[in-house]
Amino acid sequence: MESSLKDKVAIIGIGCTKFGDNFDQSYEDMAAEAVFQALDDAKIDAARIDAGWLGTFSPGQGYGKASVSLADAIKMYDKPLTRVENYCATGTDAFRNAAFSVAAGIYDIVLVLGVEKLKDRPARGLASEGNHLYQHEGSTAPGLFALAATRYFEEFKIGRKPLAQVAVKNHHNGTLNPKAHFQMEVTEEQVLKAPMVAYPFGLFDCCPTTDGAAAAILCRADMAKQFRDDYVLVKGLGLAVNTGRPWFMPGHRFTGFPVTQAAAHQAYEMAAIKDPLKEIDLAEVHDCFTWTEISNYEDLGFCKKGEGANFISEGRSRLEGDLPVNPSGGLKSSGHPIGASGVRMIYEITTHLREQAGARQVKNARLGLAHNLGGLGAVACVVVLGQP
Amino acid sequence: MVGITDYSTYLPSYRIGRDMIAQQWGTKSLGGIKAVANYDQDALTMAFEVAWNMVERDDTTLSHDGLYFASTTAPYWQRASSSFIAAACDLPDEIEAIDFGGSLRAGMSALRAALNAVVAGANQKVIVAVADVRDGAPESLEEQQFGDGAAALCIGKEGVIAELIAHGSRSDAFLDEWRRDKDSAVSSLGSRYTLERGYIANTVTIGKHILELARLNSIDIAHVALSSPDGRAHITAAKKLGFDPARLLEVPIADGGLTGVPLPITLLCQALDRAKPGDFVLTIGHGDGADAVLFRVTDQKPKVSRIPASASPLNIPTYSIFRKQRDFNRTATEEGGVMSNVTLEQEERQNVRLHATRCQKCNTVQFPITMVCVHCHNRSGLDEVRMRRRGTVFTFTKDYLYNAPVSPVGVGVIELDDGARFYCQLTDIDTEAIEIGQKVQLTLRRLRDGGRMHHYYWKCRPLAVTEVRSNQK
Numbered sequence: 001m002e003s004s005l006k007d008k009v010a011i012i013g014i015g016c017t018k019f020g021d022n023f024d025q026s027y028e029d030m031a032a033e034a035v036f037q038a039l040d041d042a043k044i045d046a047a048r049i050d051a052g053w054l055g056t057f058s059p060g061q062g063y064g065k066a067s068v069s070l071a072d073a074i075k076m077y078d079k080p081l082t083r084v085e086n087y088c089a090t091g092t093d094a095f096r097n098a099a100f101s102v103a104a105g106i107y108d109i110v111l112v113l114g115v116e117k118l119k120d121r122p123a124r125g126l127a128s129e130g131n132h133l134y135q136h137e138g139s140t141a142p143g144l145f146a147l148a149a150t151r152y153f154e155e156f157k158i159g160r161k162p163l164a165q166v167a168v169k170n171h172h173n174g175t176l177n178p179k180a181h182f183q184m185e186v187t188e189e190q191v192l193k194a195p196m197v198a199y200p201f202g203l204f205d206c207c208p209t210t211d212g213a214a215a216a217i218l219c220r221a222d223m224a225k226q227f228r229d230d231y232v233l234v235k236g237l238g239l240a241v242n243t244g245r246p247w248f249m250p251g252h253r254f255t256g257f258p259v260t261q262a263a264a265h266q267a268y269e270m271a272a273i274k275d276p277l278k279e280i281d282l283a284e285v286h287d288c289f290t291w292t293e294i295s296n297y298e299d300l301g302f303c304k305k306g307e308g309a310n311f312i313s314e315g316r317s318r319l320e321g322d323l324p325v326n327p328s329g330g331l332k333s334s335g336h337p338i339g340a341s342g343v344r345m346i347y348e349i350t351t352h353l354r355e356q357a358g359a360r361q362v363k364n365a366r367l368g369l370a371h372n373l374g375g376l377g378a379v380a381c382v383v384v385l386g387q388p
Numbered sequence: 389m390v391g392i393t394d395y396s397t398y399l400p401s402y403r404i405g406r407d408m409i410a411q412q413w414g415t416k417s418l419g420g421i422k423a424v425a426n427y428d429q430d431a432l433t434m435a436f437e438v439a440w441n442m443v444e445r446d447d448t449t450l451s452h453d454g455l456y457f458a459s460t461t462a463p464y465w466q467r468a469s470s471s472f473i474a475a476a477c478d479l480p481d482e483i484e485a486i487d488f489g490g491s492l493r494a495g496m497s498a499l500r501a502a503l504n505a506v507v508a509g510a511n512q513k514v515i516v517a518v519a520d521v522r523d524g525a526p527e528s529l530e531e532q533q534f535g536d537g538a539a540a541l542c543i544g545k546e547g548v549i550a551e552l553i554a555h556g557s558r559s560d561a562f563l564d565e566w567r568r569d570k571d572s573a574v575s576s577l578g579s580r581y582t583l584e585r586g587y588i589a590n591t592v593t594i595g596k597h598i599l600e601l602a603r604l605n606s607i608d609i610a611h612v613a614l615s616s617p618d619g620r621a622h623i624t625a626a627k628k629l630g631f632d633p634a635r636l637l638e639v640p641i642a643d644g645g646l647t648g649v650p651l652p653i654t655l656l657c658q659a660l661d662r663a664k665p666g667d668f669v670l671t672i673g674h675g676d677g678a679d680a681v682l683f684r685v686t687d688q689k690p691k692v693s694r695i696p697a698s699a700s701p702l703n704i705p706t707y708s709i710f711r712k713q714r715d716f717n718r719t720a721t722e723e724g725g726v727m728s729n730v731t732l733e734q735e736e737r738q739n740v741r742l743h744a745t746r747c748q749k750c751n752t753v754q755f756p757i758t759m760v761c762v763h764c765h766n767r768s769g770l771d772e773v774r775m776r777r778r779g780t781v782f783t784f785t786k787d788y789l790y791n792a793p794v795s796p797v798g799v800g801v802i803e804l805d806d807g808a809r810f811y812c813q814l815t816d817i818d819t820e821a822i823e824i825g826q827k828v829q830l831t832l833r834r835l836r837d838g839g840r841m842h843h844y845y846w847k848c849r850p851l852a853v854t855e856v857r858s859n860q861k
Contacts, residue, residue: 133727134739134845135756137835138790138799138813146785147801154783154824196796199786247801247811248755249762254783254801 004270008103009234010224011385013042013217016347019335020181022211027063027117030213031073034340035113038215042227049217050107051080055094055114057087057338060121064339070113087374088286089239090114091342092381095216096237102218109223114344115213116337135245142198142206142289144376147247149200149291151254155306160200162309163290164191167204169318170287170326174333176319176360181210181335191290205290210335214343216350224388230354235367236273236384238266244378255306257377260299264371267382268301276301276369277323280384282352282362284345286373287330293317297325300371300382319360327352327360342381345370349385390506391551391683393513394446394542395657397695398438399644400425401816401849402713404704406532412707413527420642422535424704426816427713427793428833428847429536431459431519432469436476436832438540439517441696443477444777450546452479454505454514458488458498458649460567461521463834463842472844473517476832478741478774484511492565492615492675494518495539495649496557500679502543503552513544520648523714525573533619534574535645539653549690550660550669550683554601558594560677562586565617576617583624587617590678591625598670598680599629606630609682610667613637613655615674619646625672660685661693699852702818709794716793727839737772739845742830744775744808753808777830778851779804786819798822802830802848816849827851 015037017030025033039046052070059065067081084094091114098112153159168188174180186204194202224231240262246252264276273279285300287293294308302323303311311317317325328334328348331341349368351357357365370383403421410417425434435457443452455477457470470485486501488494495518502514519538524530564586565576576582591614599606612631616622619641626636637655639646647654652673659669665687672680704710737743738756746753747761748769755775760767784800798814800822814822815833828848835845 133731134835134843135811137845138787138797140787140789142789143785143787143799146787147783147799150785150824151783196786196788198789199796243762245811248809250752250754250807250809251763252801252809 005099005103005237006235006270006272007233008221009099009218010221011216011232011234011346011350012219012224012227013038013044014215014347014350015041016179016214016344017212018179019210019212019337019344021119023119025211027060027069027115028073030117030211031070031113031115034115034213034215035074035111038111038217042217044109044217044227046074046076048109049076049079049111050109051101052076052082052111052113053094053098054081054083055085055090055112055339055343056083056116057085057090058116058118060117064115064117069115086381087379088288088338089342089372089374089379089381090339091214092345092370092372092383093239093342094339095343095346095383096239096381098218099234099237102220109217109219111215111217112343113213113215114340114342116339117211118209118337119211140198142201145289145292146198146201148254148295148376149289152291152295153200155255156309158309160192161188162294162312163200163205164188165312166287166290166293167191167332169312170330170332173319173327173360174329176358177329177334180329180333181208182329182333201289201291207288207331207336210337212335212337212340212344214340214347216343216346231388232350232353232385233388234383235386236267236269236271236382238263238270238382239380240266241379242377244375246376256295257299257373257380259377259380260296260371260373260382263380263382264300267384271384271386273384277303279367280323280369281365281367282324282327282349283369283371284328284330284348285325285371287326287332288336288373290332292373293325293330296371296373300369319362324362327357327362342370342372345372346383346385353385353387389548389551390503390545391543391548391686392541392660393544393547393549394442395660395694396438396441396540397654397657398434398441398538399423399698400429400434400536401699401702402426402704403701404710408707409532415527418532418641422532422645423537424710424714425521425536427716428815428835429521430463430834431461431521432463432472433832433834433844434519434521434536434538435459435469435517435540436473438519438538439473439515440477442515442540442542443479448546450513450544452483452513452515454484454502454511455479456486456488456498456502456514456516458494458516458518459520460489460492460494460649462487462489472740475736475740476844492648493673493677493679494675495653496671496673496679496681499541499543499653499681500555500557503555503681506543506545507552513542516541516543516653518650518653520650522648523573526711528573529578530574530576533641533646535647537644537647537650537654539650539657541653541657547688548686549688550685553668553682553684554598555679555681556594556597556601557679558590558677560586560590583617583621587621587674588625588628591622591672591674592628594678594680595625595629595670595672598682602682604668608668609635609670611635611637611659611663611669613652613659613669613671615652615655615672616646617674657695660689661695663689665689697852699816699850702816712793727841742775742777742846743772746771746773753806755808755810775808776805779810779828781822781824781826781828782809783824784814784822786822800848802828810846813847814849815847
């Protein structure tokens with residue numbers, strides 16, 4: 001990569017709604033709330049926005065299918081707006097495309113918005129990825145990730161205990177995050193005794209279905225100082241796509257996600273990170289299920305493959321550990337409004353880099369990572385953000 | 389020589405005790421257990437199960453040119469089960485596929501049609517696959533009596549193990565047992581008159597006729613396979629025909645039930661299993677008259693049983709679960725719109741025939757059918773091949789979220805014997821016993837209903853120990 005994007009794009013404004021069962025808010029209500037928070041945070045008017053990217057995974061009845069949902073939410077018309085959808089990496093990929101436009105010198109100031117309204121659907125949980133009439137019948141999101149967890153258990157001889165430790169940690173962090181879906185401590189015993197959803201995942205091994213929206217305002221790095229001193233710079237970006245149907249892939253091992261490894265490699269290269277464990281101060285990773293976080297530690301290079309269970313058991317990913325992971329409470333406590341999740345992670349990292357995270361503030365946070373994973377390892381996006 | 393070249397039977401995995409049914413209604417129990425189809429099975433899928441058994445172990449070069457299906461409980465009024473079964477068995481489109489129905493003797497009618505076709509030289513090798521999933525009304529005697537099952541015969545000229553000696557048919561419009569187009573349960577007029585004028589009169593008359601045709605006496609018949617309307621009347625009919633009760637095949641009422649169309653053919657298969665070369669086997673099936681076929685066992689009959697052992701039976705713990713399984717497909721919400729027949733047709737070779745792609749360069753077999761090898765990225769020289777239908781569980785989950793009448797549902801990634809991977813539900817299985825490395829067989833099941841269609845697709849079931857040893861394609 002001849003021309004790196006590193007340090008060319010800055011985040012000058014962020015916004016995020018309360019994540020949860022937002023029964024009293026519509027999709028557009030949440031979209032507007034997140035965008036206006038971000039505009040207020042950047043102290044600019046919507047008129048200054050040159051272009052916008054909207055991330056929504058699953059359109060509902062009358063919203064979320066196209067970029068008009070962003071235009072109508074904030075009455076921003078005749079601007080170049082684009083909807084992005086890339087499975088559960090939708091939010092970070094919307095951010096990535098927005099960053100490209102600024103780095104390319106096409107626009108000065110752009111908006112990224114992730115919104116998802118999941119609690120107005122008749123079905124429990126999420127429909128399967130792909131939705132082939134026959135080939136995916138029987139799939140649920142926990143059921144798919146459980147396939148990988150079962151195989152991981154077989155190969156690395158672990159049980160459900162380290163998974164429960166992830167739930168305990170992320171639930172604890174959630175109690176410190178007022179915007180998280182849950183503010184509730186859980187014990188290891190509670191997690192292990194909870195009703196099964198899809199073996200080996202019990203109720204507390206699964207992230208909830210949640211409503212929410214998050215937004216970010218990006219600008220050219222050389223303009224950032226006009227808006228604020230504590231802006232944040234984009235250090236690295238990576239996106240990788242693998243098969244959407246690993247269950248049909250001959251020889252597939254299921255013990256981790258090559259897409260995360262590939263996306264992380266791209267982002268680390270751009271950000272000139274050699275040793276992620278030492279250099280990265282905090283990470284928001286895609287813990288759609290507790291086991292996914294354990295695999296993420298390995299796939300993001302925080303530890304070796306097969307050592308993720310020790311990484312959690314030794315407390316290294318706790319708030320006071322050497323690499324705090326999911327200080328927000330992760331998808332586990334914050335919830336997972338899909339298109340919003342990635343942007344919410346960027347909101348979280350930015351908050352820590354600005355040292356505004358209150359009780360959950362990670363000390364000496366200078367470099368942070370956000371990671372989305374879509375499908376059962378179908379797509380991953382990694383964003384590295386740092387202080388100027 | 390024309391006759392039977394192969395035979396097989398199928399009993400579904402689930403069992404329910406009749407005491408449990410009787411207890412539910414406060415009625416008298418007939419005793420014993422009945423075999424019942426899983427919620428994802430119907431007459432089509434059970435007939436497939438036996439037909440595939442036959443196709444899979446056929447090691448001759450002569451391909452099947454007929455598939456006759458018979459049932460009183462076919463899943464469609466209009467849409468041939470036989471054509472779908474032939475496709476799922478990956479048989480050629482040139483095959484003659486016929487559905488028989490309308491009477492309990494439909495299976496015997498299909499058998500006689502197959503014999504006639506082969507005798508006439510119109511066909512060379514015909515599979516007769518029959519199945520029924522019959523319902524008696526809740527609380528009725530039939531609810532206890534009926535069981536579900538399937539059986540199949542292959543009729544041909546080469547490798548005949550039971551030679552056709554004589555066959556005949558008689559028709560009778562007498563009213564004894566029926567089901568209207570709008571009924572889900574069978575109605576019957578149970579009385580001594582009904583039995584004597586209906587079942588016994590027809591069975592005895594056709595039996596005498598066949599003995600005359602073959603110029604044999606009742607003493608000459610080594611095995612007598614008589615269908616039965618109640619599990620008892622066939623003993624009376626056999627006596628009237630002068631048969632030694634010891635030569636009468638036992639109707640499996642205590643451990644199965646009255647299966648309807650497959651019953652006489654199942655008994656015939658059991659007779660063949662125990663018969664010695666030279667033995668005469670007489671089979672009579674009743675229903676709106678009666679059909680009879682007499683075979684003589686040849687010295688080509690294999691010594692080992694052709695009937696595969698079923699996997700360990702699974703007990704249904706309560707009557708309400710039995711009812712829920714029974715009614716699931718009938719009452720399930722019709723999810724989804726009408727499926728595009730463009731997509732169905734494009735994907736028929738993979739979704740129905742289970743074809744996959746084999747790379748000529750690296751030999752990788754991959755599903756679904758693809759233009760590019762997933763392993764070596766080769767895109768010239770990819771062959772469409774029949775995927776293996778047996779394999780082992782590579783990984784699995786037990787999903788409590790997926791909508792099904794029983795929870796959890798086993799879902800697994802299967803490593804097939806050719807290295808291809810397949811993703812599907814595990815059925816006919818105690819979910820507590822699922823384990824990595826377990827041997828399984830792909831099986832056609834009714835996945836769900838939607839868009840005014842029954843949707844069939846593949847699941848996998850545990851392999852019985854004896855199946856593990858037999859040949860496969």
